[in-house]
Amino acid sequence: MVLFADYNNPYLFALSFVLLIGIVEIISLVCGHLLSGALDAHLEGYDALHSGNIGQALHYLHIGRIPALIVLCLLAGWFGLFGILAQHVWVTFWQAPLSNLLLAPVSVILSVFAVHYTGKAIAPWLPVDSSTAIGEDEFIGRMAIVTGHSAVSGTPCEGKFTDKFGQIHYLLLEPEAGKAFKKDDKVLIICRLSATRYLAELNPWPNIL
Structure with a gap:
């Protein structure tokens, strides 16, 4: 052969x-x-x-x-x-x-x-990511960076944040109705919509965080 x-x-x-x-x-x-x-x-x-x-x-x-x-x-x-x-x-x-x-x-x-x-x-x-750092419910209230190109309500894109243990978490982020995210936006995670899909809003304190 x-x-x-x-x-x-x-x-x-x-x-x-x-x-x-x-x-x-x-x-x-x-x-x-x-x-x-x-x-x-x-x-x-x-x-x-x-x-x-x-x-x-x-x-x-x-x-x-x-x-x-x-x-x-x-x-x-x-x-x-x-x-x-x-x-x-x-x-x-x-x-x-x-x-x-x-x-x-x-x-x-x-x-x-x-x-x-x-x-x-x-x-x-x-290794399982969630077992070495924080639980997924603890993502709420964290600041994340949008790494995808864009997102609107119902069409999420990828985002990430680093927890206090230095571990990077990837998740899907989408804004509220009528709003949009673009790449490199800094957003605040508001609530969990599904396993790795979260509702977020643009950083409400851009001059501080």
Whole structure:
């Protein structure tokens, strides 16, 4: 089997995706952001993702217990490994590659099962942000910085603040009706609307804070 043969392209692309995400996460960390935290914050803002069949599927993949970005990388990694190994075995015994129209869906299914059991194994070892600093209900009354481009009522954007322990928290912020936020606005968190979605107002004391 030739690793870089055309029939391995989908699986090499998946492994390359994992490598790319790792590089981007390192760069974002150096820049003071956390890509995985931002993705989790956005997912938590959609209540439809936490109910019904979609909610059950995400629960099976341990999204909520481990960062969604890690789940995505695990899916891509297992998909790539299963596909390349299957093609290697097939070419070794039959001297021809297996059709990816058949192999790719099978690899996806196997990857889902692999992620479930891998996630179950690694979840206890991953740090949980809220357990090392303050609870989410304590976000109320904090000053945050808007890091997204803009937000209006019903359409939140990303924001962040640093607690007294030095830990950065990412959440979704939206203003009251008729108002808007733009990037780098400093806002006061007023109340909690959902898991990571909060109502906020522009800093009422700009000359002080």
